[in-house]
Amino acid sequence: xxxxxxxxxxxxxxxxxxxxxxxxxxxxxxxxxxxxxxxxxxxxxxxxxxxxxxxxxxxxxxxxxxxxxxxxxxxxxxxxxxxxxxxxxxxxxxxxxxxxxxxxxxxxxxxxxxxxxxxxxxxxxxxxxxxxxxxxxxxxxxxxxxxx
Numbered sequence: 657x658x659x660x661x662x663x664x665x666x667x668x669x670x671x672x673x674x675x676x677x678x679x680x681x682x683x684x685x686x687x688x689x690x691x692x693x694x695x696x697x698x699x700x701x702x703x704x705x706x707x708x709x710x711x712x713x714x715x716x717x718x719x720x721x722x723x724x725x726x727x728x729x730x731x732x733x734x735x736x737x738x739x740x741x742x743x744x745x746x747x748x749x750x751x752x753x754x755x756x757x758x759x760x761x762x763x764x765x766x767x768x769x770x771x772x773x774x775x776x777x778x779x780x781x782x783x784x785x786x787x788x789x790x791x792x793x794x795x796x797x798x799x800x801x802x803x804x
Contacts, residue, residue, distance in 0.1 A: 657707070657748075658705055659717070659756070661702065662692075662705045664693055666705055670713060672706065673740055674716070674740070677740040700739060701719050702719050702761055703716060704757045714725060714741060715741035716738065716740055717757070718738040719736075719758055720735050728753075728769045733770070734762040734769075736770065736772035738742055751788075758767075769783065772784045776796075
């Protein structure tokens with residue numbers, strides 16, 4: 657299983673996978689993907705997918721380049737904004753393949769780090785990050801207050 661750069665042909669399957677990760681409408685995901693494919697996305701700099709033996713898209717990873725990341729002293733850090741593998745294809749190496757491809761992309765562009773995050777209670781994601789060599793550098797609780 658080799659991860660590959662996402663293309664126009666992946667749009668519909670990719671949107672359905674994004675919908676499983678983030679609950680926005682499939683149409684909104686298709687719009688976001690089209691912006692990326694046209695080079696107009698502010699949120700996705702690059703994206704990779706992975707297919708199973710039946711040629712079905714079963715996972716993706718999306719990267720942005722942020723101006724900074726916790727635990728990193730350099731400016732401009734590739735950041736995993738989205739990483740998803742279908743539940744019935746987990747623990748088979750698909751997720752690792754996606755991260756490896758993202759790391760290779762970052763190295764080829766001269767970056768020294770790659771960063772990511774997870775919800776504080778997502779023990780599965782935290783475990784996977786650590787298993788793939790990520791170091792936990794910080795835990796936060798975010799707040800918001802409406803100003804009426």
